[in-house]
Amino acid sequence: MTQGQPILHVESLSKRFGGLVAVNNVSFQVLEHEVMGLIGPNGSGKSTTMNMISGALKPSSGAIILKGQDLTRKKPHEIARSGVSRTFQLVRILPELTVLENVIAGGVFGHARRWGKEVETFAAELLARVGLEGQSGKPVSALTYIDQKRLELARALASEPEVLLLDEWLAGLNPSELTVGIDLIASLRQEGRTIILVEHVMDAIRSLCDRCLVINSGARIAEGTPEDVLSDPEVIRAYLGDG
Numbered sequence: 001m002t003q004g005q006p007i008l009h010v011e012s013l014s015k016r017f018g019g020l021v022a023v024n025n026v027s028f029q030v031l032e033h034e035v036m037g038l039i040g041p042n043g044s045g046k047s048t049t050m051n052m053i054s055g056a057l058k059p060s061s062g063a064i065i066l067k068g069q070d071l072t073r074k075k076p077h078e079i080a081r082s083g084v085s086r087t088f089q090l091v092r093i094l095p096e097l098t099v100l101e102n103v104i105a106g107g108v109f110g111h112a113r114r115w116g117k118e119v120e121t122f123a124a125e126l127l128a129r130v131g132l133e134g135q136s137g138k139p140v141s142a143l144t145y146i147d148q149k150r151l152e153l154a155r156a157l158a159s160e161p162e163v164l165l166l167d168e169w170l171a172g173l174n175p176s177e178l179t180v181g182i183d184l185i186a187s188l189r190q191e192g193r194t195i196i197l198v199e200h201v202m203d204a205i206r207s208l209c210d211r212c213l214v215i216n217s218g219a220r221i222a223e224g225t226p227e228d229v230l231s232d233p234e235v236i237r238a239y240l241g242d243g
């Protein structure tokens, strides 16, 4: 799908933990309908950046603007309402609710705020969309790992986000599940969703991202197509280490 206007502006974002600068003056924009990869070696500041965008962490300085709304000092539920939803590196679903109820929760508390029968129908459609048809009434404990990941994705989609944050959504999948997972994210891209993808799986980055921002030690070191950034000597050095 053709990419649109900038929808999310991240401006001079920094996060300090005591003496450690985890994210150092990082700026970028995300265009409507694009999948932007946020990549970099372990400990480079990717999760910290995602946590600031979703409100789990307060930035030390800088700004996060979604369609003209300043999200910088907002709480996580306010940011979700404003149109940012996410999945977590370690799946977080509500264990006491059924599969369907988990997705309904995403719809009721999310950006679109649907209610009643409407949210139920919508949640059931999303379950089918992510490959969980027929599993609605199950307790979440009955789901396999990949199905828990599908559920978390359905819940994030239920809020009808303007921007979807996928934080290592593919982590922990076996090779055949990985193919299924990449196809599922590819289908979201096809629909024109706007996504920030934090990912270590290079095949996924290559096939899914329209553009990548590379950070190392908290600072931006490259930006461009996956092909360009992954052949950039500075990026290769960052991934492989100085040795």
Ligand SMILES: Nc1ncnc2c1ncn2[C@@H]1O[C@H](COP(=O)(O)OP(=O)(O)OP(=O)(O)O)[C@@H](O)[C@H]1O
Pocket (backbone or CB within 6 Å): 017, 020, 022, 040, 041, 042, 043, 044, 045, 046, 047, 048, 049
């Ligand atoms: N709550 C915290 N308190 C102190 N230091 C932290 C905290 N969270 C992250 N850090 C540090 O900030 C730096 C960036 O961490 P972050 O988790 O953002 O990296 P990452 O790129 O997501 O890594 P990975 O790919 O391993 O998930 C690391 O040095 C990490 O140890």
